[in-house]
Amino acid sequence: MILIVDDRPENIFSLKTLLELHGFRIDTAESGEEALKKVLHHSYSLIILDVQMPGMDGFEVADAILGFGKAKDTPIIFLSAANTEKHFITQGYTSGGMDYVTKPVDPDILLFKVKTFYKLSEQRRELIKTQNSLRSEIENRKKTQHELDGRIEELHSVLESLPQIAFTIAPDGQVEYVNERWYNYSEKISVFPQTHPDDVSTYKEWEKHFGEGTEYIKEVRIKELHTGTYRYCLLRIIPVRQHDVIMKWVGTYTDIHQHKLINETLEQKVKERTKELITKNEELEMRNHELQQFAWVASHDLKEPLRKIQTFSYLLRDKHCKDAPEAKSYLDRTIKSSERMTDLINALLDYSRLSVSSLFQKTDLNGVLNEILADLEVTISEKHAIINATKMPVIDGVHSQLRQVFQNLISNSLKFSKQGAFPQITITSELVKEKSFESPLSNEGKYCRIQVCDNGIGFDEKYLDRVFTIFQRLNDRRTYEGTGIGLAIAKKIIEKHNGIITAKSKEGEGASFILVLPLHQTVLEQHYEI
Amino acid sequence: MNTPIRCLIAEDDVDDQEIFSIAIKELDDSYDCTYTLNGIDALDRLTNGMLLPDYIFLDLNMPRMNGIQCLEEIKKIPHLSHIPVVIYSTSSGQSFIDEALLHGAVTFITKPSRISDLVTILKDFFANQISGKFSN
Known part of the structure; x- marks a missing residue:
């Protein structure tokens, strides 16, 4: 929209008519004060300003507009008497989108200038718009970057606080970050801790997992620098994906040395104990067998003399004690005792026989x-x-x-x-x-x-x-x-x-x-x- | 007069020899009994042709050669293998009885504690053998 400021309504009318004829939208003000009010509330592409006005003249109005941020870039065309005011114009307003048209106004020239300024103004607006959007894009990117930095920092501080050796690997396979504990096992960030000669396959296996993009877990022995000894660690490297793309790999070495040693000791102990038990068991079986043999032999061998005691006692009692009741009574007791003993031995034999399986x-x-x-x-x-x-x-x-x-x-x-x-x-x-x-x-x-x-x-x-x-x-x-x-x-x-x-x-x-x-x-x- | 029945008894215990002889005399005084102290003696007597008994009694537990081993040897010799062999012992363990019968003993006698019982056992045994022979 173009603002025309003139104290004479007939001038405004003729200009307005001319410009509207060429498709411009027009606003008007009949005094400098009114113009300032309008500028406050609207944004114009061009202001056509009459210099000679009662009250505020054109220059004063332009000064006020320039001091006002919102409109300061709006181009202004002064309408002035040719020789008297040209001097002021060139002095005061060399910079910015300023021009003048001498009265009486040549409609072609004015139209030409209006068109040019309007175009310039529109381009400028476009430019400012583009600039603004660029600026906000930059802001956005800065914010994202800041957030990312924050996250990485958070990740690093998390990794730093872990009791494990922790590291991250970039998608290109280079180690990009290691925590403090790494340096107990390696002097450089670019060199992995030295593995035990028996665990040499580790690197190849990792390469395979890296190529496939799959998690890698392996028990390895790595060399602790200050002791020079190998410690059992559980190495675990997992891919971190964002939208299905591996952003990085996070790896840890968890020290399982103590567990491993305890386990090994335990296993050893279990083995020893089992062996001991087996030996004990065999020993017991042998003892048991011997005991059965003993019970059997003892009762068998005990029975023989006992049977003889009985046999001869019966013989004595039945054949030689007819007239000796006292002797017979003693023999009866002998026989009874030996019979009891036979019962005992038989029972013992039965008991010992039970140990044999059937x-x-x-x-x-x-x-x-x-x-x-x-x-x-x-x-x-x-x-x-x-x-x-x-x-x-x-x-x-x-x-x-x-x-x-x-x-x-x-x-x-x-x-x-x-x-x-x-x-x-x-x-x-x-x-x-x-x-x-x-x-x-x-x-x-x-x-x-x-x-x-x-x-x-x-x-x-x-x-x-x-x-x-x-x-x-x-x-x-x-x-x-x-x-x-x-x-x-x-x-x-x-x-x-x-x-x-x-x-x-x-x-x-x-x-x-x-x-x-x-x-x-x-x-x-x-x-x-x- | 009939030919007396001849028995060979291998028994390392002289008391048991005496008990056996008392019992067999009580059963029938005419039995002709020969006693040896172990299985090897018994085998010698049997193989040198001097003795061909009608019955053989072998104690189970004897030194050098026990009753079962002696029984096995006897069964290997053709002219002796038909003679009924009795294993007798203090023990009454089923495993011994089974082993004895497996090796060809006609019966297993557990030594009783009363002579009168042994007499009864022997009487039954001989009666069985004779009736068995007749029935054959």
């Missing part, structure tokens, strides 16, 4: 019980004992051993019956869910719980441990016969069948022996005793 086979416990009841028939009828048994299961077991268990338990019940009462023995079996004495019943259970209950003299449960220990007797021998091995054998057999056994009792109120046995054995051979 095969599990399907064993019908009903059959086992029937065999025992047949064997004990005489004792049962002598004692008027009543024995009741429910249906027993078929289980994986060693027939002879299981038979011994029930034989010992039933004999026990018969043996420890109450004076003056008929022994009553009840044997029950039920399927249970798990291997525990209190396990709930279950038709699909994999274990059977068998109870042998009697109405005998019982025992105090505080002696429960001793009941199952070899040679531990709770009762005096005079009243109740026994070797003190039977229950120990039963316990050992049940354990070799992967079962459990316990007893419940109160003194004088009978005893219940409870066994829990698996129906099926997973390993078909019993473990060797150790």
Whole structure:
């Protein structure tokens, strides 16, 4: 827009008409003051200013405009009387977009000048606009750069604070930054720490990962400069991507020397310990074997002289003591003692034989019980004992051993019956869910719980441990016969069948022996005793 | 009069020899018993042609050559292999019994503590052997 300032409306009119005819938009002011007001609020491409005006003249107005920042670059064309004012104009306003047109105005010249100035002004505006946008671009870039610097600085301070050796590698593969710890292992930023001769493949492997753009992890030994020793480190180099482009690689060496040494020591210790255990184990097996041999030989060799003592005592008693009752009584006692000793040795033999492993086979416990009841028939009828048994299961077991268990338990019940009462023995079996004495019943259970209950003299449960220990007797021998091995054998057999056994009792109120046995054995051979 | 039954007994324990002889005399006084102190002596007697017994009793535990080894040797000799051999011992271990029978013993006798019991055992044994022979 062009501003025309003239105190004469007819001048304004003719100029306005002329310029509007050529497509310019026009604003007008009839005094210097009005012009200044307008300049304050609008931005003009050109001001055409009449010099001769009442009040503020053209020069004063131009001065004021120049002092006003917003319009100071606006070109001004003065309309002046030719000779009187030209001098001022050239003196005062040589710089800037100033010109003059003498009155009377030649429309062609004025139009030419207006066009030129207008064009200049428009170009200037464009220029300023471009400049401004450039400036803001520069500002932006400065800001981004500043942020980037900040981030790198942050990264470096983070890397510096790490307990590891840390470094960054530029996309071209050059190390660009290392933290302080790097220099414990390398003198120069451009040289990687020296690796152990056995770890030479490291650099090649890294090159491969670098080429593929994948993370690289490797355990290496690197040489510490001031000690000259190699330390175990975990080297890890990961690519840092921005918009799928690798911006840099961040690498660390984590010192794992201590862990490694501890691990190595541990491994060594475990090895030694295992070896020790194996040796111990072998030793134990040998000892155990020797012990079995010893038990076997001892009892076998003990039996021979004992049998002879019995044989000759019988001979003496039966053939030579007809008339010597006193001698006969002594011999009876000798025979009885040696018989007891035979029982003891036999029990010991049985116990030692248990250490030998045997095969599990399907064993019908009903059959086992029937065999025992047949064997004990005489004792049962002598004692008027009543024995009741429910249906027993078929289980994986060693027939002879299981038979011994029930034989010992039933004999026990018969043996420890109450004076003056008929022994009553009840044997029950039920399927249970798990291997525990209190396990709930279950038709699909994999274990059977068998109870042998009697109405005998019982025992105090505080002696429960001793009941199952070899040679531990709770009762005096005079009243109740026994070797003190039977229950120990039963316990050992049940354990070799992967079962459990316990007893419940109160003194004088009978005893219940409870066994829990698996129906099926997973390993078909019993473990060797150790 | 019938030819007396001849028995060879290899037993290193003289007491046991005596016990055996008491028992067998009690059973039948006519039995002709020869005793040796070990398996090697027994084999010598058997192989030099001086002795051809009807029954052989071998103690299991003997020095130099035990009952089973002696049994094996006897079974190798053709003119002796048909003679019934009994292994007898203090022990009653099933493994010994099985081993003895495996090597061709006719039976295994566990030495009882009463002579009267041994008499019964021997009586049953001989009765079985004779009835076995007849039935053959």
